Amino acid sequence: MTSSKDRPTSSATAGDEGPKYADRVYRSMAGVISGIALIVLVAWLGGDAVVRGSGHAPWLALAGLLFALPLVAAFTVRPAIFASDTRIRVRNPFRTITVPWAGVDAIRASYSMEMLAGGKKYQLWAIPVSLRARKRASRQTSRAQAAGDDPFAIPGGRPGSRPGMRPGARRGVPGDDGTIRAPSDQALLELREFVELHAAPDDAASRPQPEIRWAYEVIAPALAGAIVLAVLLGIGG
Template sequence: MRSSNQERSGGTGTADGGQPGYADRVYRSAAGVIGGVLLLVVAGWLGGDAVVRGSGRTPWLAAAALLLVVPLVVAFTVRPAVYAGAERIRIRNPFRTVTLPWSAVDQVRSSYSTELFAADRKFQLWAIPVSIRARKRAVRQTNRARAAGDEPYGTQGLRRRPNRPSHPALGGSGGDTVLSWADQAVAELRELAGQHPATDDQPPAAPRVRWSYEVIVPAAVGAVALLVLLATGG
């Protein structure tokens, strides 16, 4: 199973003035979503059982722990996503959502994590985790195919098919270089940013940042309640 995936939606959002806002590309970690759902199931099972069948202070402790844990699990596993549109990019991280036009993007890079630079600010792209293992696997597949004189996708005996750039400008070498999913996503984001360079007569707009209070507030309430219950326990 691939650790990440790229979704393509049929509809688009709208920006100011009725222009297309967010296009069809949505990047998110499939492994993160699946892991988060499993954690939520386990937490709900154990915590719910403690709330229903517990005695004394146990139900209150379990309820406070669930109020703390559930928002954090959702924030770090299910919530992260990157929406790449025709005019702008929206980065949904665990505790905040950042929206900025492509003209404001200076660089997108991927080393041990995926990062976007705009002016003097750096934003992590939680939805596009870097897998060194997947990167090495893509290099091995490319090298084997080139040694055999075949196309990378013609290589036999491989259960996974990493992505490859559709154009040499995206990092390909004549269209025969296989990329891991994260590197392919970064290449596509770089291409979109390169199509909208900043101009001197119109400085790039500042990023819009919205904090995810729907995650922060319940987690903070749960943490305070849990600390109070533990501090006052006999």
């Protein structure tokens, strides 16, 4: 599942270029929730070993926490995609890729979401592709169209009432064309609209190149924890 936000900022920040909008954010809420739960579990088990352990056990637990917690957060909570009117910022587990829309060649999805930019391919960790969800959304759309029904109408709703999704379509995302899509497919469609709106120049040499920033705040503590853990295990901790 992905979430998106598109709220206007204050007019003071808009300047002379017209209204500006906050980044639209895409991330897997299931991954975030499971990551938080796993972080709490690991912290609880490790903290218990630190408090109750004896000998080298507390130090092993601390090293294990220093190694494990950044990695768990990196693969579950950290991944996100920020799409603004001018650029896309992809925050993956170990690095962040920022590129103007004119520098994006394509965004595609098969078994995973990918962005092509600067002659390279980047995985979009924040939007997991679920073939199961895709098939489910297709079945929901087919059933609704076969029945001549509105797939987003509230059963028994009164005329003029606010439209919503039917219980059978809760896992899909309503599209403007009346099609129920998997969350990953809806996110892909929206990101492709950004790419089409800011078409890349034909001259590859004039296209903006991606900027890469490594997540040292994740890499450094995990590496330090791995080194300390290896040393303690090596000396028979």
